Ligand SMILES: C[C@@]1(CC(=O)O)c2cc3[nH]c(cc4nc(cc5[nH]c(cc(n2)[C@H]1CCC(=O)O)[C@@](C)(CC(=O)O)[C@@H]5CCC(=O)O)C(CC(=O)O)=C4CCC(=O)O)c(CCC(=O)O)c3CC(=O)O
């Protein structure tokens with residue numbers, strides 16, 4: 120067990136997503152349910168991502184983009200670049216998640232079901248993300264069809 124499940128107050132945190140493709144978009148869409156305060160940096164950014172209320176920097180990543188960042192999602196499609204960004208972030212003690220390398224993640228994102236203030240977060244210690252999604256979906260279904268009472 121390498122991961123402690125905690126919930127982090129992010130309302131005024133400086134969050135950066137590097138990458139603007141499919142994965143960055145799904146991370147940003149989930150993040151947008153919790154905050155309007157985040158920055159995206161990538162030379163190519165999807166229209167769905169641009170539609171979110173985040174600060175968009177349409178350019179190649181530079182080390183200076185890490186200035187003041189507290190929580191970092193590294194989501195480019197380039198494995199070597201992701202690794203390099205993680206190293207720069209580690210020097211700056213920034214909590215970092217690397218989308219294509221669980222072993223490099225300081226934190227990992229669970230599959231979330233949220234109902235008002237109740238959050239159910241399912242994780243597999245990064246071992247089996249499809250299982251986490253499956254179990255979250257089952258819990259959601261049981262709650263929404265009334266089989267599992269949460270009140
Ligand atoms: C370790 C972790 C790190 C992290 O990203 O935090 C990680 C890593 C990887 N994911 C991969 C694949 C996919 N991940 C998703 C989706 C989600 N991934 C999420 C979490 C995590 N993913 C963390 C582990 C959590 C745990 O402990 O179980 C979710 C739950 C939460 C979120 O992203 O916020 C979110 C669901 C959101 C929702 O439904 O609400 C989909 C489906 C989709 O995209 O639709 C696919 C395609 C699957 C397919 O192949 O069908 C690959 C292989 C890439 C490859 O092989 O190329 C890696 C890398 C690897 O494992 O090596």
Ligand SMILES: NC(=O)C1=CN([C@@H]2O[C@H](COP(=O)(O)OP(=O)(O)OC[C@H]3O[C@@H](n4cnc5c(N)ncnc54)[C@H](O)[C@@H]3O)[C@@H](O)[C@H]2O)C=CC1
Nearest residue numbers: 138139140141142143160161162163179180195196218219
């Ligand atoms: N953690 C997760 O949940 C998942 C992770 N993955 C992994 O995520 C990785 C990314 O996949 P996609 O988003 O589909 O790739 P993609 O090709 O759609 O997007 C790549 C993004 O990286 C950006 N980029 C490239 N060079 C850059 C630079 N120098 N600076 C800043 N941004 C740069 C591009 O502009 C583009 O926006 C893959 O390696 C895949 O294995 C895939 C599915 C889910």
